[in-house]
Amino acid sequence: MNLLDRIRMELDQFSSAEQAVAQLVLKDPSGFQKMPVTELAKRAGVSSPSVVRFCRSLGYEGLSDFKLKLAASLNAGVPFIHQSVKAGDSGETLIQKVLDNAIHTLRTFRNTAPAKPIDKATQLLAKTIAKKGRLVFYGVGNSGFVALDAEHKFFRMGCTAHAYSDGHLQIMAASMLNKGDCLIIISNSGRSQDLLDATQIARAAGASTIAITASGSPLAQAVQVHIPADHGEYYEQYSPMVSRLLHLCVVDVLATQVALQLGDSVQKNMARLKKNLIDSRYTK
Structure with a gap:
């Protein structure tokens, strides 16, 4: 898009x-x-x-x-038509379609993504970490794996980070949030009722809320900061591809920007983590 x-x-x-x-x-x-x-x-x-x-x-x-x-x-060139893979596609055609779809989606995001919501999200995340608040990542289905990746990236900074992909656990975890915590929701469609319910609970508790999701969706309107993650892939597609890659890249951008903003404290944590991982490797 x-x-x-x-x-x-x-x-x-x-x-x-x-x-x-x-x-x-x-x-x-x-x-x-x-x-x-x-x-x-x-x-x-x-x-x-x-x-x-x-x-x-x-x-x-x-x-x-x-x-x-x-x-x-x-200036991005001729408008791109999202290419769906077909059963009769050759291996070469499949490679071209899958990669072209991903490349186009990431290029479009690079060219059109507004920096303001990303900066706002970065400030909320950095403030939460600096004040020892909790980061909680939500995703359902395919987005649940992106939430796990986000948990992995942020806990390495030395903060408390958790990911939940089960609707009941999301409601329970949202009920435990407080002012100073931050909920980050990752959703392709932005229309999951469980995610919307959890968002309202988190906001009522005073937690900050961020969503990486489609523009114009109910979730985009329910959070404090919306990072638009729009693409040409139908959100009910059986095997989503480009949406997952786009969401992962947005998480990478946020994690990198937060780490740079927090500075030495995060860098020391990550350096210590890296050293311990290297020391634990089997070298024989």
């Missing part, structure tokens, strides 16, 4: 003024990125601050940041 597709999906969530700006983007995206804010406001029939608010409502820092991501999205 490119930036224009995301704007179309979220159109109903904008204010009337922001919708006017969105329609201007959709009507002439190339022209939009070339015009100054005063001209954009005039053509949309809104104020200049409304143009900036539209960009920020999508998670971008402002108009300049939005224009950069819009240009990258438009």
Whole structure:
């Protein structure tokens, strides 16, 4: 899913003024990125601050940041059609389809992902770790394995991190959260009732909430920080591929940014961990 597709999906969530700006983007995206804010406001029939608010409502820092991501999205080449594998595909065709789908999804995310929600999520995670709070990762089905990977990445920083993929355990764990803890939900569709219920329980307890999920989904609207993870794969596909890779990459970005922000304390923990692992290897 490119930036224009995301704007179309979220159109109903904008204010009337922001919708006017969105329609201007959709009507002439190339022209939009070339015009100054005063001209954009005039053509949309809104104020200049409304143009900036539209960009920020999508998670971008402002108009300049939005224009950069819009240009990258438009310059990505011919629109990509997600290729589903078929029973009659040869080994060579399967390799090309699977890898092309993954490469396109990651490239699109790189070109269009707003930095603002990732920065906000990083701040919440770093604050939780610094104050000895708990990180709890939720995922259901395929996303449950991504949650386990996130637990593995973050507990190495020396913090308390747990992953849950069972709906009943998620409700129970959410009930045990407190102010200062952080719940991170990973979901392809963002429509799991168990995850939504657990999110509401965690928020009522005062915990911070972050979701890596599809734009426009109920879960995206239920959390404090939403990191859009959009792609061309139907979320009810029997064997999801690109969604898992995209979610893993988002977790990698967050873990790297948090480790850099926390600095020496995390680096010392990871260095000690690495040394102990090396010392435990069988060398004969």
